Amino acid sequence: MAHQTSRQNTEREPIIAISGLRKRYRLGQIGSGTLQGDIKEWRERRQIERSGEVDGAAPKRDDDFYALDGLDLTVYKGEALGIIGKNGAGKSTLLKILSRITAPTEGEIDLYGRVASMLEVGTGFNGEMTGRENIYLNGAILGMSRREIDEKMEDIIEFSEVRDFIDTPVKRYSSGMYVKLGFSVAAHLDSEIMIMDEVLAVGDMEFQHKCLDRMRQAAKQEHRTVLYVSHNMSTIKRLCDRCIVMDAGKIVFDGDVDAAVALYLGGGNTLLQTHYEYDDGYRPYDEYLRLNRRLNIDTLDILGKDAPTFAADETVELELSCTALRPLAQVGFRFELWSQDGTKIGTMLSRGFVDLHEGVNKIHMRMDLSHLTTGQYSADLVAFFHDEEGNEDILDGVYPGVVFDVVVELDEKNYLDWHHNYWGAIRLHDVDIEISE
Amino acid sequence: MTYHVHISSETECVGLNLGEVWQYRDLIVLLTKKTFTLTYKQTVLGPAWIIISPLLSSIAYMLVFGVIAGISTNGVPQILFYLASTAIWGLFASAVTDNAATFIANANVFGKVYFPRLTVPVSNLLVGLIRFGIQMILVLALVAFFVVQGTVSPNWLMWLIIPLALVHLCVLGMGVGIILSSLTTKYRDLQILVSFGMQLWMFGTPIVYPLSQIPEGILRTVVMLNPVTAPVEWLRFALLGSGTIDPITTGISIVVALVCAVCGILMFNRVERTFVDTV
Structure with a gap:
C-alpha cells in the first residue's frame, strides 16, 4: 500500500509525545456551587491529607470519572492518525487536551509543533460581520497574524467557493457555505499539527472530498501531522494511515487502519450481536x-x-x-x-x-x-x-x-463512496x- | 524544530503566558474592532452614543446633585465636573463589568479553540480606553472653553501625571474585572452582584461629589481607602485644577491595584486551564 512507502521515507521524528495522560471529571454536580460548600469540602480534604490516609495523591472519590485513563501515545511527523471509538470513549477529551482547551489531571504532553485544531469550524464567526471580516477574526483566533492572513486571503477565498458572498454578512450564508468558509481558514494555517473532530460531517460531498484530499496532501506532501476523529469509517480509511481505537479512556488498539475499523465495527456497538x-x-x-x-x-x-x-x-x-x-x-x-x-x-x-x-x-x-x-x-x-x-x-x-x-x-463496481x-x-x-x- | 509546548497538570509560569498574549496582538486589535462594529451596528446614532450617554447622565447628576441637593463642585463648572467624573468612572466601570463576564460570555469559543484567554480582557480594556479617549475630546473642549472664560485653571504641570493615573485606574479595574471573571465561573452569584455593585461602588467613590465635600470622620476615611478614589482625584486635580491629593491613600491604592492585577492574572491563568469543565 502507498502509505507504507511514504512512512519509510519520513524519518520517524516524534511530533506529539503523550505519557500517562489522565483526565478526571467529577460526575454529577461540579463543585458544590456555593462558597460555603466549597470551604467545607476544602476542610475535609485537608483533614484527610493531614491524617495521612492518602499519600500525596488526591483522594479517590466515588463520583470521579476518568475520561482518559492512562494514555501513552507517540505520533510521528507526517502521519495521518485516525481516532475511533464509541461515544464517551475519550476521543474528544484527548483532542481538547491536545488543543489546550482544557488541562490534563495527570500526565505530560510534549508538542513539537504548532497545533491547529478544528473541533468546530467557524469558531467565533459572527453573523453580523462579512465573510472577509470573519476570515480575519477566525484566522487570528486560530493564531495567524494579520500579515499571514493577508497573504493567504486569496487562497482561502478560492478554496471556500464562496467568493461571490465574501463581502456579505455571514448570517445570510447557508450552513454549507458557513462550514466551507470555516474549514478554508483552518486548512490554511501554517501549523505542523492539524486536529479535526468530525468537522466534515456537514458540507456537501464534493467539498468533503476536497477537504479530505487537502488533509491528505498536508500529511503526505507537506509532512504535517493530522489527527482525525470520526464515526465515518470511510473517511477514516480515505485519510488515515494509522488508527487507534479508544475505549473507556484507554487505547485498545493502535496500528493498521483496516484492522482498527474492523475491531471497532465488530466490538464497538452492544446492539451488534449475533444472538x-x-x-x-x-x-x-x-x-x-x-x-x-x-x-x-x-x-x-x-x-x-x-x-x-x-x-x-x-x-x-x-x-x-x-x-x-x-x-x-x-x-x-x-x-x-x-x-x-x-x-x-x-x-x-x-x-x-x-x-x-x-x-x-x-x-x-x-x-x-x-x-x-x-x-x-x-x-x-x-x-x-x-x-x-x-x-x-x-x-x-x-x-x-x-x-x-x-x-x-x-x-470497480462500487466506485462511489456512498x-x-x-x-x-x-x-x-x-x-x-x-x-x- | 525549535517550537515546543509542554502540557502538564501544572500551571505554566505567568511570564510565558504574557508573551503569548503579545504574539496574539493582532487578535486583540480584531476583537476590539469587532466590539465596536457590533455595538453600534443597526443603531441610528452609532458611535455618537459614546458621547451622548455620559452627557445625559452628567446632566442628570447636575440636576439632582448640583441643583437639587446643592453639592458644591469646588468652583468647577458643574457640567464639566460631572462629565469628566462620569468619563473617568466609565473607564473603570467598563474595565470591571466587561471583563467580569469574560469566561461566561465566551464559553462557546473558549471551549472550541485555544488562544491566550487574556486577549479578551485586554481587548475589552482597549475598547474602554478608546471610548474614554473620545469622551475626553469633549471634556478637553469644555476645559478649553472654561479656561478661556477664566472659570477653570487646570494644573498644567500635573498633566504629566494623567497617563500614570490612567494606567493606575486601568490596572485596578482590569485586576478586579479578571478576578471577578475567574470567580464567576464557579459562583454565578457574582454576575448579579457586579451589575448593581458597581453602582453602589460609584456612590462610594467621589464621582458625583468632590472628596473635599465629605466631612472629616469615618465616612471620609472609608471613601479615601476606596482604591478608586486616589486615581479619580489625581485625574480631576490635573484636569480641572481641583482635587484632594493624599500620598498615603495614593500609595495604598497603588498597592491594591498591583495586588489585584497580579492575583487576577494568576487566578485567570489557573481558571482558563480547566474552566471548560465547570461552565
Whole structure:
C-alpha cells in the first residue's frame, strides 16, 4: 500500500509525545456551587491529607470519572492518525487536551509543533460581520497574524467557493457555505499539527472530498501531522494511515487502519450481536394478539459470524426459533428495514410460506443484502399468515428483530463512496451505458 | 524544530503566558474592532452614543446633585465636573463589568479553540480606553472653553501625571474585572452582584461629589481607602485644577491595584486551564 512507502521515507521524528495522560471529571454536580460548600469540602480534604490516609495523591472519590485513563501515545511527523471509538470513549477529551482547551489531571504532553485544531469550524464567526471580516477574526483566533492572513486571503477565498458572498454578512450564508468558509481558514494555517473532530460531517460531498484530499496532501506532501476523529469509517480509511481505537479512556488498539475499523465495527456497538432473545423486547402487536396468540418468536441467530457485519454480496444465514401454540399453515415472514437515521427504507418478504407444527419450530433463512449500501440497518421481524379470505393476519412481531452493518468496499463496481444522506440507503439497479454510434 | 509546548497538570509560569498574549496582538486589535462594529451596528446614532450617554447622565447628576441637593463642585463648572467624573468612572466601570463576564460570555469559543484567554480582557480594556479617549475630546473642549472664560485653571504641570493615573485606574479595574471573571465561573452569584455593585461602588467613590465635600470622620476615611478614589482625584486635580491629593491613600491604592492585577492574572491563568469543565 502507498502509505507504507511514504512512512519509510519520513524519518520517524516524534511530533506529539503523550505519557500517562489522565483526565478526571467529577460526575454529577461540579463543585458544590456555593462558597460555603466549597470551604467545607476544602476542610475535609485537608483533614484527610493531614491524617495521612492518602499519600500525596488526591483522594479517590466515588463520583470521579476518568475520561482518559492512562494514555501513552507517540505520533510521528507526517502521519495521518485516525481516532475511533464509541461515544464517551475519550476521543474528544484527548483532542481538547491536545488543543489546550482544557488541562490534563495527570500526565505530560510534549508538542513539537504548532497545533491547529478544528473541533468546530467557524469558531467565533459572527453573523453580523462579512465573510472577509470573519476570515480575519477566525484566522487570528486560530493564531495567524494579520500579515499571514493577508497573504493567504486569496487562497482561502478560492478554496471556500464562496467568493461571490465574501463581502456579505455571514448570517445570510447557508450552513454549507458557513462550514466551507470555516474549514478554508483552518486548512490554511501554517501549523505542523492539524486536529479535526468530525468537522466534515456537514458540507456537501464534493467539498468533503476536497477537504479530505487537502488533509491528505498536508500529511503526505507537506509532512504535517493530522489527527482525525470520526464515526465515518470511510473517511477514516480515505485519510488515515494509522488508527487507534479508544475505549473507556484507554487505547485498545493502535496500528493498521483496516484492522482498527474492523475491531471497532465488530466490538464497538452492544446492539451488534449475533444472538437475539426476544423475551422482553418491544412487541408492538402484543395488545392486538392478547386474545388470540398463536405464535411466539423466541430467538434469532446469525449463523457463521462473530459479528453482524456483512459485505454487500454476502448472504446472511439466519436461524429463527419460534413456538407455535397450535399448528399453523402458510406462515410468512417479513423484515422491515430501517436505516440508522430512522428512515424506513423497505421490506424483505419471505419467498413463499412454511407450515408450522405445534411446539418449537426452527426456520432457516437466507437473506440477500445486495442492494444495501454501507451503513447500519435494523430490521423489524414480523410473522403473518393469510386466512381463507386472503386477509393478512399478524402472528407476532419483534422490534427490532436484528441489527447489522453493511460495509461495501470501494472497487470497480462500487466506485462511489456512498452516503445515505445524499443517495438513500438502497442502491437500485445499475444503468447500462455505452457510446452510441 | 525549535517550537515546543509542554502540557502538564501544572500551571505554566505567568511570564510565558504574557508573551503569548503579545504574539496574539493582532487578535486583540480584531476583537476590539469587532466590539465596536457590533455595538453600534443597526443603531441610528452609532458611535455618537459614546458621547451622548455620559452627557445625559452628567446632566442628570447636575440636576439632582448640583441643583437639587446643592453639592458644591469646588468652583468647577458643574457640567464639566460631572462629565469628566462620569468619563473617568466609565473607564473603570467598563474595565470591571466587561471583563467580569469574560469566561461566561465566551464559553462557546473558549471551549472550541485555544488562544491566550487574556486577549479578551485586554481587548475589552482597549475598547474602554478608546471610548474614554473620545469622551475626553469633549471634556478637553469644555476645559478649553472654561479656561478661556477664566472659570477653570487646570494644573498644567500635573498633566504629566494623567497617563500614570490612567494606567493606575486601568490596572485596578482590569485586576478586579479578571478576578471577578475567574470567580464567576464557579459562583454565578457574582454576575448579579457586579451589575448593581458597581453602582453602589460609584456612590462610594467621589464621582458625583468632590472628596473635599465629605466631612472629616469615618465616612471620609472609608471613601479615601476606596482604591478608586486616589486615581479619580489625581485625574480631576490635573484636569480641572481641583482635587484632594493624599500620598498615603495614593500609595495604598497603588498597592491594591498591583495586588489585584497580579492575583487576577494568576487566578485567570489557573481558571482558563480547566474552566471548560465547570461552565
